Amino acid sequence: MLKKFWFLSIIIIIAIILPFIVQSSYYQHIFILILIWGTLGVAWNLLGGYTGQVSFGHAAFFGLGAYGAGLLAFHLHISPWWGMIVGPVAAVIISIPIGLICFRLRGPYFALAMLAVGEICRLIFTEWVPFTNGAMGILTLTTFSSKLPYYYIGLVVLLLSIYTVYRLMASRAGYYFVSIREDQDTAESLGIPTTKYKMYSLIPSAFFSGLAGAFYMNYMNYIEPSIVFSLPDVSIMIIMVVILGGVATLWGPVVGAIIYVVLSELFRSSLGSAHLLVFGVIVCLVIMYMPNGVMGEANKIKKLFRRKGTHIGSEMT
Amino acid sequence: MSYFEVKNLVKKFGGLTAVNDVSFSIEKGKIFGLIGPNGSGKTTIFNCINHYYPLSGGKIYFKEKRIDKLPTYEICKLGIGRTFQIVKPLRRMTTLENVMSGAFLKTSNITKAKDKALEVLDFCDLFRHRHFPAKGLTIANKKRLEIARALATEPELLLLDEVAAGLNPKETETAMEIIQKIRSSGITILIVEHVMKVMMGISDRIMVINFGKEIARGTPQEIVNNQEVIKAYLGESYAQGK
Ligand SMILES: Nc1ncnc2c1ncn2[C@@H]1O[C@H](COP(=O)(O)OP(=O)(O)OP(=O)(O)O)[C@@H](O)[C@H]1O
Ligand SMILES: [Mg+2]
Numbered sequence: 001m002l003k004k005f006w007f008l009s010i011i012i013i014i015a016i017i018l019p020f021i022v023q024s025s026y027y028q029h030i031f032i033l034i035l036i037w038g039t040l041g042v043a044w045n046l047l048g049g050y051t052g053q054v055s056f057g058h059a060a061f062f063g064l065g066a067y068g069a070g071l072l073a074f075h076l077h078i079s080p081w082w083g084m085i086v087g088p089v090a091a092v093i094i095s096i097p098i099g100l101i102c103f104r105l106r107g108p109y110f111a112l113a114m115l116a117v118g119e120i121c122r123l124i125f126t127e128w129v130p131f132t133n134g135a136m137g138i139l140t141l142t143t144f145s146s147k148l149p150y151y152y153i154g155l156v157v158l159l160l161s162i163y164t165v166y167r168l169m170a171s172r173a174g175y176y177f178v179s180i181r182e183d184q185d186t187a188e189s190l191g192i193p194t195t196k197y198k199m200y201s202l203i204p205s206a207f208f209s210g211l212a213g214a215f216y217m218n219y220m221n222y223i224e225p226s227i228v229f230s231l232p233d234v235s236i237m238i239i240m241v242v243i244l245g246g247v248a249t250l251w252g253p254v255v256g257a258i259i260y261v262v263l264s265e266l267f268r269s270s271l272g273s274a275h276l277l278v279f280g281v282i283v284c285l286v287i288m289y290m291p292n293g294v295m296g297e298a299n300k301i302k303k304l305f306r307r308k309g310t311h312i313g314s315e316m317t
Numbered sequence: 318m319s320y321f322e323v324k325n326l327v328k329k330f331g332g333l334t335a336v337n338d339v340s341f342s343i344e345k346g347k348i349f350g351l352i353g354p355n356g357s358g359k360t361t362i363f364n365c366i367n368h369y370y371p372l373s374g375g376k377i378y379f380k381e382k383r384i385d386k387l388p389t390y391e392i393c394k395l396g397i398g399r400t401f402q403i404v405k406p407l408r409r410m411t412t413l414e415n416v417m418s419g420a421f422l423k424t425s426n427i428t429k430a431k432d433k434a435l436e437v438l439d440f441c442d443l444f445r446h447r448h449f450p451a452k453g454l455t456i457a458n459k460k461r462l463e464i465a466r467a468l469a470t471e472p473e474l475l476l477l478d479e480v481a482a483g484l485n486p487k488e489t490e491t492a493m494e495i496i497q498k499i500r501s502s503g504i505t506i507l508i509v510e511h512v513m514k515v516m517m518g519i520s521d522r523i524m525v526i527n528f529g530k531e532i533a534r535g536t537p538q539e540i541v542n543n544q545e546v547i548k549a550y551l552g553e554s555y556a557q558g559k
Contacts (some may be wrong), residue, residue, distance in 0.1 A: 172425045179418040182407035189367060189401075191393035191422040191470055 012159070012251070014290040019151050028147035032219060033267035034254075034261045035154030036212050037241055039252025042161040043208035044238045049248035050169060052181025052199040053103070054111045057118030059234035060098075061091040061206040065213025066228040080140050091210025092203055099202045103195050106184065115231070122229035150219050162210040166250055168204065177201050177246075197317070232276075236283055240283050246293030255294050257269025269294060318553040320345040321474055322530065327374035328361050328529075336398050337529040338375075343474070346492055348496075348506045350520030350537075352513075354549060358529040359509045360402050366507075367392050367399050379474065394422065398472030400463035402479045402509070406451035407423060412437065413447040415462055419469030436523055441465040441495055457488040464495060477508045481515050493519065517541065525549065 019028050040062060048054045068090040069083020102113040103293045125132045132138075145149065168174050176197045179187040187194050217223050228234065237260070245256025260279065267275030321344035321401055328336040336358040343349040351359050364370045367388045368376060377385040384392055391462075398419075405417045416434035417427075424430050427495060438444045441461045446454060451462060460480045467475060495513045500519070509514045517524060517537040525533040525540060527549040531538060540546055 062395075149524060169429070172421045172430070174413065175418050175421055175430075179407050179409055179416070182403050182409055185369065185389075186401070186405040186466075187418070188389040189369070189393060189399055190466060191390045191418045192418070193390045 007311050015155055019148055021258050025147050025159065027150055030265055031308050032150050032154050034257050035151070035158045036216055036219070037155075037257035039158045039161045039208055039212040039215075039239075040234075040238050041241045041245065041257050042155060043205045043212065045167070045242050045247065045249075045253050045275055046165050046208075047176075047198075047201050047205040048239070049242060050165075050174065050181065051177040051198060051251075053198055053201065054239070055114040055235075056111045056239070057114030057116070057121075057234035058205075058209050058238050059229045059231065059233050060114075060118040060121040061095060062213040062216070062234055063089040063118075063121055063125065063225070064094055065210030065222075066217040067132065067222045069136070069214040070140065070223050071132070073140045074133060075139045077224045080214075080218050081143070083217060084211065086216070088207045088210035091206040091213070095181055095202055096199070098207065100195075102200075103198045109245065111133055115235070118231060121232075122225050125225040125229060129248030132225070133226060135226065137222060137227075138217075140221045141222050142284075143218065154215060154219070157208075157211055161211070162254070164204055164208070166263075168201075168253075171252070173197065173200055181248075199234035205275040225310035236261075240279070242293075244283055244286050244293055246295030246297075246299070249293065249295040249299060252295035260292070264310070319343065321507075322378040323362070323366070323375065324377070324393070325361065325375040326369060326372060326377070328358070329373040335529050339526065339531055341524050341531075343505060343507060344521075345405050345505055346500075346503060347521040348500055348519055349524040350516045351507065351509045352511075352516055352523060352540075353526040353532075357526050359526065360478055361529075362526075363399060363402075363478050363509070365505075366476060367397060369398065374409060392521070393470055393472075396471075396473035396477065398467035398470050398474070399476040400460075400467055400478055400480055404456070404459040404463055406454065406459055406462055408452035409450055410451055411448050412451055412454065412458075412465075415441075415451050415464050417418070417467045419466040422470040423526065428438055434465075437465045437469045438541065440498065441467070442491060447490075456526050459491075459551060460492065461495070461556065464499075468499070472504060474505045477510075479509055479511065480504065481510055484511060489515065498520060510523055 006142040018031065022028065034158050039177065040058070044055065044058050065087035068087030071146060072078050072083050073080040091144060098117055103111055105113050126135050176192050177189070179190065179192060180197060184194050193235050213228060216228070241256035242253050244259055245254065246252025252297045263279055267278050286293065292300060322342040324340050326336050326339045327334065337495040351362065353359055361370070365372050366389060368385065370507065372385050376383060378397060379397060384395060402470055407418060413434055416437055417430045418526055420430040435444070435447070442460060442466055443461055444464055446458060454462060464477065464480055477496065481489045484492060491510060496519060497504065508520065523535065523537055524531060525539045525546050532545045532549060533543045
């Protein structure tokens with residue numbers, strides 16, 4: 001317990017002083033991307049990893065968050081920073097009917113229904129030009145010239161999402177999430193209202209995806225439907241990031257985000273658009289040789305030395 | 318009205334009537350046995366009771382309350398626990414976590430749920446397996462885990478579906494001891510079992526079904542001597558030859 005506390009403190013301290021050590025604004029940009037992808041991964045992992053409701057459409061929540069912020073500026077001319085509240089709330093509000101409908105489906109059917117949800121959102125935001133400005137997207141003004149404020153806001157968002165998942169997974173809800181993932185019929189027979197608990201998992205997941213989206217809008221100052229609602233570049237990529245880092249592990253999505261962002265920056269300059277291909281190959285290799293992802297394997301090794309793992313749900317194979 | 322009562326239960330799967338107008342009732346604190354050849358509809362009756370399947374007809378009452386329209390989790394909350402004949406462990410959770418998931422029905426506190434689960438694991442002789450993932454347990458232990466998980470929800474009525482099937486004689490003995498212990502703790506039991514020795518030894522009353530219909534009912538003694546039952550199990554010639 002104590003060791004965990006020290007470990008966590010050191011990580012947070014490093015995260016706080018990092019932009020003072022690495023002052024290049026290009027590297028700071030990479031850090032901020034990692035924070036955004038990390039938050040998205042953590043959010044997806046709660047629903048897909050721990051609760052077993054694999055979603056192929058989380059871009060819907062990311063995009064709604066981003067547009068929640070963007071549309072405020074576009075229509076009402078108020079600061080898109082208000083979107084940090086409006087965006088995630090919009091994602092949550094939309095997630096509720098989506099959950100109530102899609103959770104009737106199980107396994108691959110749920111995944112595909114979510115894929116459809118993501119694509120429907122992309123089409124609506126592309127076609128409904130008067131409201132969304134369509135494919136031209138939304139452009140806002142930069143708030144800060146320095147990367148530092150963005151870095152710290154992103155860090156707070158990521159840590160908040162991790163803390164939320166940590167608290168949930170250390171409670172009864174966490175046990176229920178994993179029970180639902182392992183066998184929904186058993187869960188029902190143990191008195192678990194499975195649809196309700198899936199909603200309890202979906203809502204924070206949509207919230208943090210939306211928050212990541214709203215932050216992305218504020219940081220990038222430009223969004224368009226084909227970017228924020230992208231099936232391959234957002235919905236699928238989140239899953240890749242989480243698989244890489246470790247499904248159903250607390251820190252796995254962050255590790256996955258670091259690997260993904262760093263690799264895609266490295267290869268983008270040398271390989272152009274083929275960098276996605278390289279990333280795909282790496283994901284395949286990870287699935288073949290480290291089926292539990294980086295953190296999943298690390299946890300397994302740790303467990304060999306210490307018999308009783310206490311955190312629920314990280315045992316993946 | 319009885320403690321637990323099934324009235325004119327019908328369950329159809331398309332053209333197949335798996336349960337055809339079955340009625341029975343169970344008195345509080347008793348063990349009620351349900352037997353019948355393979356495919357006669359025993360598991361289907363269980364699945365109707367805890368609303369794993371919707372009924373095609375009939376009514377079910379528990380403590381004067383009609384329960385056949387309630388969702389599965391509500392039925393568990395009312396105090397009816399069940400095991401699955403084809404075991405359904407929460408595979409990647411440890412044995413302890415499996416049982417805790419049941420114990421959370423009565424408390425949201427982690428420590429309390431854990432204490433309850435450890436107590437139940439001890440009761441079911443699974444304590445030393447508590448930190449192992451459930452998927453690695455032997456079949457005998459998986460069957461016991463089914464019982465332990467259901468017990469952790471503190472049921473008043475427990476449905477046991479072939480918890481001794483596929484076990485060797487020694488494991489069967491242990492399973493019987495556990496069932497006896499459950500009964501002494503005051504829990505009412507509805508049990509399905511193929512091992513006749515088990516059924517005859519522990520049931521207060523037995524109902525026999527074949528092709529989804531009741532063919533006999535009575536004390537274990539009455540059942541072993543019943544012509545219809547012998548016919549159903551051993552064929553026409555045996556019944557006549559007797
Ligand atoms: N989900 C289902 N869909 C269609 N038919 C089913 C279904 N479940 C059971 N049946 C059929 O209903 C009949 C009764 O099956 P059930 O499993 O209740 O028998 P059982 O008495 O429990 O048998 P066993 O002793 O082998 O466990 C069988 O003919 C079976 O094939
Ligand atoms: Mg059966």
